[in-house]
Amino acid sequence: MIAHTPETAEIARNAKAWPFEEARKLEKRLGGKLPEKGYVLFETGYGPSGLPHIGTFGEVARTTMVRRAFEMLTGMPTRLFAFSDDMDGLRKVPDNVPNRDLLAQHLNEPLTKVPDPFGTHESFGHHNNARLRAFLDAFGFEYEFQSATDWYTSGRFDDALIRVLEEYDRIMEVMLPTLGEERQQTYSPFLPISPRTGHVLQVPILERNASKGTVVFEDTDGEKVEVPVTGGHCKLQWKPDWAMRWYALGVDYEMAGKDLIPSVDLGGKITRILGGNPPAGFNYELFLDENGQKISKSRGNGLTIDEWLTYASPESLALYMFQKPRAAKRLYFDVIPKAVDEYLTFLEKYRGEGSDRQVENPVWHIHEGTPPEETSPISFNMLLNLVSASNSQDREILWGFISAYVPGASPASHPLLDRLVGYAIKYFEDFVRPTKFYRPPTAAERAALEDLRGTLQGFAEGAAAEDIQNAVFEVGKRHGFENLREWFGCLYETLLGQTSGPRMGSFVALYGLGRTVGLIDAALHRDADAGAA
Structure with a gap:
């Protein structure tokens, strides 16, 4: 939890960063008071019919940012639920799983009843839930995993489900205008689970009995069946389910993508019908x-x-x-x-x-208020250019350049920089190398490069990057480059084989004066037919 003092609260109250704006909005929703449940609840939702993805990371990361800002602002205890809708029926077989024929035999069953095609967990839902938890744990997020199956079957949703049954007609009044004419004829907020097949059914509800807490529907064999809406015998359609969850859990904050704005508005209406207060939140762009x-x-x-x-x-x-x-x-x-x-x-x-x-x-x-002390003395782009110019993917060779530029630097003393070296090698190999093309210099550029070669030979190794940068500028001016961007473009294209590049003074200081002169020699000897990397 982020430290909360009168001083930090004042800083949070005046901060302009968007998580603090969201934190103040949430504080206003709460009226500045801790909810009766004793904590402020943040939630993120997840559909486990597929594997976690970059959007999952974004939603949990952004929610965590708001959570920490809120803690600094108010000092109130908070919790974050990562809620998995794992009782939903499997509607189609994903393309990216093994044993697809096995899954095809279990369509419409709850995900926590469908066999795991990977053969590692008790169900497909359990497998994907484990992947979600491992995914979130890998990034160090603080959260509490929650399973829809657990909440439905344990009875913890029972009171809220009875409220949905009691307010069935009002909820239908909200839902039906959002549906097509054909869907309106069969729609119900409740998805009964067939006692015969175990399928999550999308069928009309024929009768309702709020006092008994039951619904009647026609099963797949034509028989009329009465089941409780509680105890895991029914599940809700996803939009009423989202609203019911807000109501039952007392969710205080949840964000969603811009494409879900109509669903958020709909969920807010249903939450109010049930007697709850919709959470604060905002809609992020896709x-x-x-x-x-x-x-x-x-x-x-x-x-x-x-x-x-x-x-x-x-x-x-x-x-x-x-x-x-x-x-x-x-x-x-x-x-x-x-x-x-x-x-x-x-x-x-x-x-x-x-x-x-x-x-x-x-x-x-x-970093949730505590960024690391270590920084990097060399930028990522500079490392990419070092890999490119040296044509080396050998970490030891690259560290030879780095330790000459930053005396005493080593992978042990600069682990962040060492990680960046690894990333630079991979990025260069996959994205830079395939597009490298060294064009030969024009006659005017050749004269300028020869001048630059002589200028650099006049420097001693270890010369300051700023002095080298000024000298490169002067050479460009002497040779009539009115727009010095054209001069630096020439250097990038003839020396590095790319259309953009680093600050040349810093690059030369890192790569070495002698080696840079070698790049110039190679460019001066390059003919018009020898440009590929």
Whole structure:
């Protein structure tokens, strides 16, 4: 729990970062008072018919950021429920699982009754729940896992389910206008579970008895069956289920994607009908692929979380989730280096900031108020360029460059930097190397490069990066590059084989004057037919 004192509360009350805005909104909803249940409840929901994904990470990370801001603001105890809707029926067989024929034999059964196609757990639902918990644990999230099956079958939802039955007509008045004409004819908030087949049925409810707490429906064999709505004999459709959960658990805060705004509004109406108060929360924007199209799990466009974590740290992903959550953002491989370096920049700034500025810094929110002390003396983009220029994926060779640039640095003394070296090697191999193309210099560029070669030979090894940078500028000016971007573009394209690159003074200081002269020699000897990497 984040420390709460009068001083920190005052900082939280004035902070502009969006998690603090959300925290103040939640405090207002509560009237500044601790709920009767004795804690403030945050919730995230999860459908375990598939595996956890990058959106799952984003929702839990962002909710945690609001939770910590709220604790600093109010000092109230909080809990976070990661709720799995694992009693839902299996409606289709996922594409990315083994033994699909096995699953096809258990369609419409609750996920916690469907056999595990992986053969490791008692059911498909249990398997995916375990994956969810392992996923969240890997990132160090503090949460309490909750299973819909446990809540329904244990009777803990019974009182709320009776309330849904008592308010059946009012709930139907809210739900029916949102449905198509054909669906209206058969819709019911309750999904009875067939005593004969165990299937979660989407069938009309023929009779209701609120005093007995039962419903009557026609089973798949045509027989009329009466079952209690309690004790796990029925499940609710997902929208009434979401609202019932808000009411039964007393959820105080839950966020959702922009695409669920109508469902959030609907859930709020049903929660009020049941006698509850809908949670506070906000709607975040969805991610787009590199072409600006909405990311879809079924289409596979956009990044998966495993792909991001192959090339960059979880902290960089958390930063991407923190920044502008209400703006649509493209989520593809090219955003990774920038996200890593922005994280490093914020981390470097943090220690020199006052407490009122630190809470505005994203790393405060990423690390729940206690960012690590270690920073990196070299940016991720610079490491990418080092790997590129040296054509080496050998960590020892790369650390040779690094230790010459940062005396005394080693993987042991700079573990964060060592992790970045590993990420840079992987990113270069998969995304930079395939696109490298060294173009030969023009006649005018050749003269400038020859001048630069002689200028760099006039420096002693260990020269300051700023002095080298100034010299590179002067060479460009001497050779008539009115727009110095063209000069640096020439250097990137002829020396590094790419269209963008690092601050040249820093790069030369890291890579070495002699080796940079070697790059210039290679460019000067390159003919028009020899440009590929």
